[in-house]
Amino acid sequence: MSSRRIALVFPGQGSQYVGMGKALHDASEAAREVFKRADEILGFRLSHLCFSGPEEDLQDTINAQPAIFTVSLATLAAIKEKLHEAGVKLNPSFVAGHSLGEYTALVAANVIDFEDGLRLVRERGRLMKEEGEKIPGGMAAVIGLDEEVIQRACEEASSEGIVGIANSNSPGQIVISGELKALHRAMELLQQQGAKKVIKLPISIASHSPVMQRAAAQFAEIVSHMKLRDPQIPIVANVTGQILTNVEDIRRELSHHITGPVQWTKSIREMLSHGTNGFIELGPKRVLTGLIQRISPGVDTISTDS
Known part of the structure; x- marks a missing residue:
């Protein structure tokens, strides 16, 4: 060592x-x-x-x-x-x-x-x-899209509430976080944009948001x-x-x-x-x-x- x-x-x-x-x-x-x-x-x-x-x-x-x-x-x-x-x-x-x-x-x-x-x-x-509990939220991993594309989707979904990039984990894997309604809208948009996967994480809060x-x-x-x-x-x-x-x-x-x-x-x-x-x-x-x-x-x- x-x-x-x-x-x-x-x-x-x-x-x-x-x-x-x-x-x-x-x-x-x-x-x-x-x-x-x-x-x-x-x-x-x-x-x-x-x-x-x-x-x-x-x-x-x-x-x-x-x-x-x-x-x-x-x-x-x-x-x-x-x-x-x-x-x-x-x-x-x-x-x-x-x-x-x-x-x-x-x-x-x-x-x-x-x-x-x-x-x-x-x-x-x-x-x-x-x-x-006051503001229900969550997080989702996005696989296979550039950060700029994800950022634009979050900005569009922000009409439904707070959502944004929470973790830049590795090239091609970014986690988004926010209020549930806005998060689900962003997930829909990212799937439409051609993400390989959009996975809701087993986390009950909007961490790093x-x-x-x-x-x-x-x-x-x-x-x-x-x-x-x-x-x-x-x-x-x-x-x-x-x-x-x-x-x-x-x-x-x-x-x-x-x-x-x-x-x-x-x-x-x-x-x-x-x-x-x-x-x-x-x-x-x-x-x-x-x-x-x-x-x-x-x-x-x-x-x-x-």
């Missing part, structure tokens, strides 16, 4: 599934400790929700966010445990997370500790769920009072796609994080431009691994989930 420039990447909401983390929990003492701490901090058995569901509860934003966060950090703990046994230290050049995963990256970089991070993402999920403005303002107030540390590992930001190395940059990033679009393609290219030649995805599913391979075909990628 030390002879290569490795980036650790952490997935966001939508990667959750019932059973995630169970094999990890059974195999690793370090992972078991992470799940145990999460259960104690939150005051309910988050671990049981991850391992056994029910699925409807796991899909709920207020639960999905801390669940993915915990599974991802349990994965990191298990990997560090195994490497330590082999006398090897994990020494990444960068960390980055997709949407929710950015908070996991903050813990991995020692900007915040696990307990603060867990409480933060639980509160993030609560605020976003609350806003989603102005729909979340009130939730973002409340969340920013919470973050403003949190003690943050300069990152021990450089973090690549979602909103700007640039490297963050100090607390001031991180606070600025987080203040825009809930409403600003995720520039994932730009983030990966930023790390590649600084010599990164391998990516390890830590957390449920293999979503980011697939995106990275589309952004940079042939680059070494490892997913820790089977």
Whole structure:
């Protein structure tokens, strides 16, 4: 690991599934400790929700966010445990997370500790769920159209409400987000424009959209009072796609994080431009691994989930 420039990447909401983390929990003492701490901090058995569901509860934003966060950090703990046994230290050049995963990256970089991070993402999920109940929204992945075409469709559909680009995930894959009526209109228009696929995502909110403005303002107030540390590992930001190395940059990033679009393609290219030649995805599913391979075909990628 030390002879290569490795980036650790952490997935966001939508990667959750019932059973995630169970094999990890059974195999690793370090992972078991992470799940145990999460259960104690939150005051309910988050671990049981991850391992056994029910699925409807796991899909709920207020639960999905801390669940993915915990599974991802349990994965990191298990990997560090195994490497330590082999006398090897994990020494990444960068960390980055997709949407929710950015908070996991903050813990991995020692900007915040696990307990603060867990409480933060639980509160993030609560605020976003609350806003989603006031203004029903959702998200959809669009495959096979240029960003300009998607932007024009969203502008046309905005006569029905708020809708816009939320995630630039990889060349040919962009996610849109907004109020349900406007989102469905944009999906219709994009299908008419010849998109290969337009897929409604299993997310009950309009994340990374102005729909979340009130939730973002409340969340920013919470973050403003949190003690943050300069990152021990450089973090690549979602909103700007640039490297963050100090607390001031991180606070600025987080203040825009809930409403600003995720520039994932730009983030990966930023790390590649600084010599990164391998990516390890830590957390449920293999979503980011697939995106990275589309952004940079042939680059070494490892997913820790089977």
